[in-house]
Amino acid sequence: MKGRRRIAGWKDKILFTPGPLTTSQTVKQAMLRDLGSRDVEFIGLVKDIRNKLLELGQVSPDQYTTVLMQGSGTFGLEAVVSSTVPPDGRLLVIVNGAYGRRLAAIASVLRIDTATLEYAENTTPDLREIADTLKTDGKITNVSVVHCETTTGIVNPIREIGEIAAKYGAKYFVDAMSSFGAVPIDLAECKIDYLVSSANKCIEGVPGFSFILCRLNSLKETAGYARSVSLDLLGQYQGLEKNGQFRFTPPTHALAAFRQALAELEAEGGVGGRAERYRRNYETLVGGMRRMGFTEYLKPEDQGYIITSFLYPDDPNFSFEKFYESLNQKDYVIYPGKVSDADCFRIGNIGRIFEADVKALLAAIAETITEMGVKLKYTLQGSKFPRVRS
Template sequence: MTTNSPLPNWKDKILFTPGPLTTSRTVKQALLRDLGSRDYEFNSLVTDIRKRLLDVGGVADSGYEAIIMQGSGTFSMESVISSTIPPDGKLLVIINGAYGRRVAQIAEAHHIAIAPLIYPENSKPDLAEIEAALEADGAITSVAVIHCETTTGIMNPIKEIGAIVKRYGKTYFVDAMSSFGGVPFNLAECEIDYMVSSANKCIEGIPGFGIILAKRETLLKTEGYARTFSLDLLSQLQRFDKDGQFRFTPPTHSLLAYHQALIELEMEGGVEGRAARYKTNYDTLIAGMRKMGFEEYLSAEDQGFIITSFPYPEHPNFDFEKFYKALNERDYVIYPGKVSEADCFRIGSIGRILPADMLALLAAIREVLVEMEIEL
């Protein structure tokens, strides 16, 4: 049932998206104060955030550094790509979705040579082909892959790829934008040199910055590689080393919220505890959608529990814009599709949402289908 009441709701709409996400009341409250960006209290908070991030990645005291970069997650991707590949380097980009393509676009914008390995959006990369590409092209210096490719929700095998990359002595970059903090993995075990994520994903903070976990020894060798001034990754690490501060104005309020979000991640049982909730959300969603007659775009063995793509129903009455609007009016926000070869919509299982929220969304979807006179 929809309402046209002019009164504001007592709560926000629930976001079933890949980010920004629904956040807790306490995370929202944490940013309602002002701190000086050069103040000792703020510097102490940033130091604690950086320490906690290494814990989340399983690499505390393992030779890694957590570096915070202002802007969206894409800014941090560009920071790594533009700062760490040698002037004469070449990037092998493993692509099975829009975000792999984005990595290639960023590299090309900086005139970095690329060797793209392109796969269908519903297929995982072929490990033998990755090895063959490295064997055949000695000019390749770096390899990049997306962990959770949110175009579809597919999970790429970052540990197996990492083993191949290191066998050939290359630098390994993983975009874990939508998986870090929600899917357990250890950077060192995956042999990752650089990992990128965003404040507004599985840690359940708000937008404003990206985070980079970098192997210190590898990053220190990149002196002179940076192709930008603002996104110079090594320079930001050196500034943190010097006095714990940012080179440029940091998003103080976003960082206050993020610190609270990291505390709440620990309270939930760390990444494993959060992953268990997200997996339950996903299982609830899939059971309910299948019962209504929807199908997932990916095969079950390739699908992760972060976000799921559903092809449009083959029914003459289905119109995505009407479907989306009807759910939005009921305070449930889903996500348009991004698959190139199929019309899909996406529903995320992450953020501060519970299985009860999933059940409520499913009830709303059933109600909307009845309104649209769609029976699957």
């Protein structure tokens, strides 16, 4: 378990969650610095991070730029929604989970004219309906969707939706919070104008800021659109371009950790290497859970390798609170479900966790289930590895 071991005297729990995530010791150690926000070293670090993120998005600095934004991922989302929809614009939000609903909620608080297309949480959006909506509703100027809906783990077809948005001349915004860095995304090919992710997801930095990859031509058209000072996307970009500095106090320690996290991503073989580890975590997890008799909420063909929702076992002895607490006492942190119409819990495969950690979690789950007296039915599909979307 390279890179994730415990500091003497501490025993960190392993986080099988959608975030915050387990990080390597070297990433944490990189924070043991006090960098001045106007220091040349810090300005160089910010520049390197911005460039490296463009490489991960497979785009060139002629066409795209990276804007770093203080705060968690939601602050980055709110920056895009509040700064890129024209004052008289209309936003189409495609929803099949809690994070899609959050985008619509952000737009509603900002009093942005919004249309939503809602789908069941175990269903990918209907591309024909999206095209029809854009065709008939001529007022839509912006379209947004979540890539991996962390509510369930479903992966939405961002390339196909991007093609539709481009066909109807709408700006296209993707919340790739839980996928960027571990699922290959070519922004230009997917026709993405804005993509948001954050420091403590698949790049395995610590929490503290989000980042937005922006198509330069689109961003430069947004003068006067911002509905917030601190979350003004164009303002933040202009500040960073002017002198390489943040407009307001930057998360210096989180940025130092992020530079180390990017180096560790590269050492692992970049997005491809990380995808391979997470996919192996996923296959080990789902194979083991199925063998015990657990069932996933999603159909395998819609499921990504980032996070998996499992249905509660059909046994009166099962209580999620007891299950969670018992695993927690064994140092494994899982996550409650977020699905509206089914009782589920979630297990994430992302962060500094390896196949051996997943196997240890599976052993702890088997022990916990026995302690609780829960009986699970072995299913025939148990031994077969599912095919997942990427």
